[in-house]
Amino acid sequence: MVTVLRILARRIVLLVPLMLGIVLFVFLVMRFSDVDPASAFFQGANPTPQQLHDFRVQNGLLDPLPVRYVHFVGALLHGDMGTSALTRAPVLQQVTTALPLTLQLTFLGLGIAVVLSLLGGVTAAIYRDRLPDQIIRIVSLTGVAAPGFWLALLMIQYLAVDLGWFPTGGYINPADSLTGWLKTMALPALALSLPVAAQLTRIVRTSVVEELDKDYVRTAIGSGLPPRVVGRNVLRNALINPLTVLGLRVGYLLGGAVVIETIFSLPGMGKLMIDAVQNGDPAVVQGVVLTTATGFVVVNLVIDILYLLVNPRLRDAS
Numbered sequence: 026m027v028t029v030l031r032i033l034a035r036r037i038v039l040l041v042p043l044m045l046g047i048v049l050f051v052f053l054v055m056r057f058s059d060v061d062p063a064s065a066f067f068q069g070a071n072p073t074p075q076q077l078h079d080f081r082v083q084n085g086l087l088d089p090l091p092v093r094y095v096h097f098v099g100a101l102l103h104g105d106m107g108t109s110a111l112t113r114a115p116v117l118q119q120v121t122t123a124l125p126l127t128l129q130l131t132f133l134g135l136g137i138a139v140v141l142s143l144l145g146g147v148t149a150a151i152y153r154d155r156l157p158d159q160i161i162r163i164v165s166l167t168g169v170a171a172p173g174f175w176l177a178l179l180m181i182q183y184l185a186v187d188l189g190w191f192p193t194g195g196y197i198n199p200a201d202s203l204t205g206w207l208k209t210m211a212l213p214a215l216a217l218s219l220p221v222a223a224q225l226t227r228i229v230r231t232s233v234v235e236e237l238d239k240d241y242v243r244t245a246i247g248s249g250l251p252p253r254v255v256g257r258n259v260l261r262n263a264l265i266n267p268l269t270v271l272g273l274r275v276g277y278l279l280g281g282a283v284v285i286e287t288i289f290s291l292p293g294m295g296k297l298m299i300d301a302v303q304n305g306d307p308a309v310v311q312g313v314v315l316t317t318a319t320g321f322v323v324v325n326l327v328i329d330i331l332y333l334l335v336n337p338r339l340r341d342a343s
Contacts, residue, residue: 036329040322047318048101052094055311062086062307066110106315107308111301116312119297124316126196126293130286131278133210134218138274141222142267146229147260153234161226168223173281177216177288184212194290213289217281221274228270232263265332272328276321 063072063080072080081087085096100107106116149161185193191212197205236242236259245258283295290296294313301309 032333033330036326040326043322044319045098047322048098048315049094051311051314051318052097053090055307056090056093058307062110101315106312109301109306109309111304111306111309116308119309120294120312120316123292123294123297123313126291127279127282127286127295128320130210130213130217130282130291130293131275133214134221134278134282135275137214137218138222138225138278139271141218142225142229145222145226146267147233149226149230150233150237153230158230161230165223165226168219169227171220171223173216173220174284174288176219177212177285180212180216181288194288196291209289209291213285213291216288217278217285220281221277224274225267225270228267229263232266233259236263268328268332272325275324275328279317279321 062084063077063086066080067076085093088096104117106120108114109116109119112119145161145165149158152158180191181193185191191208195209197209199206242259282293283298285291286293286295287299294317298310298313300306301313
């Protein structure tokens with residue numbers, strides 16, 4: 026336990042320069058974009074050149090880039106992401122309003138992907154080179170090749186419009202109706218998770234097959250150990266590689282939520298960013314990107330911790 030805490034503390038310390046680098050990258054990209062924060066703030070108001078100049082002076086837009094970066098980081102540390110040019114509301118307020126829905130969609134999709142990949146991958150490994158394995162291979166290959174937005178459109182057409190089983194879009198808060206929430210989130214979560222589930226299924230199958238071919242498994246089976254004991258150890262060792270890939274796939278889920286939320290008219294981070302891009306609201310775009318990047322880093326930290334728990338050899342070596 027002490028070893029795990031020491032490794033965890035080391036990983037958290039390494040996150041500091043990583044997050045500063047992410048903030049620097051986003052800061053530079055937004056500063057070199059064609060969108061002028063002063064013009065965006067006064068959009069539709071026909072400001073005079075003096076008003077634009079005064080705004081830039083008051084907000085430090087004429088300071089050197091290093092000075093602006095230091096002020097930007099200081100503001101972030103105090104929870105200040107800026108002000109929306111469109112609504113005049115704090116960006117942090119808009120982000121905290123939209124973030125819960127995106128987290129619901131992302132982790133619901135992640136849960137579906139993990140369950141489907143474990144069921145499909147383990148089944149394919151047990152029945153390798155037989156009919157179930159061949160069927161799962163074809164389905165997983167199709168899922169890998171199918172884009173999430175295309176699956177979303179197909180689901181809307183056949184499951185929502187033609188059959189009427191699900192709504193075509195919108196969102197119902199789970200506090201108001203759990204059944205309504207499940208109906209509004211089912212299709213978006215499936216569209217988001219199926220490509221990830223297809224990729225993970227192939228990785229789980231390969232890992233389980235490799236583990237089943239190892240000598241300790243044959244020895245355990247030959248010694249008469251119960252199948253549940255053998256299966257538990259095989260699955261635990263086989264999950265090491267899929268866990269590594271899962272951390273990377275979370276980034277896909279967070280990024281894919283942008284498109285999926287737009288298709289299903291879900292008021293999450295994706296729709297917030299799309300609206301901000303269309304309306305020329307750079308502060309909101311910047312806030313959404315930073316929040317998404319931070320979420321990706323935090324989730325990968327959690328995956329690293331799970332990786333340490335699953336792989337005792339790595340923990341002992343560290």
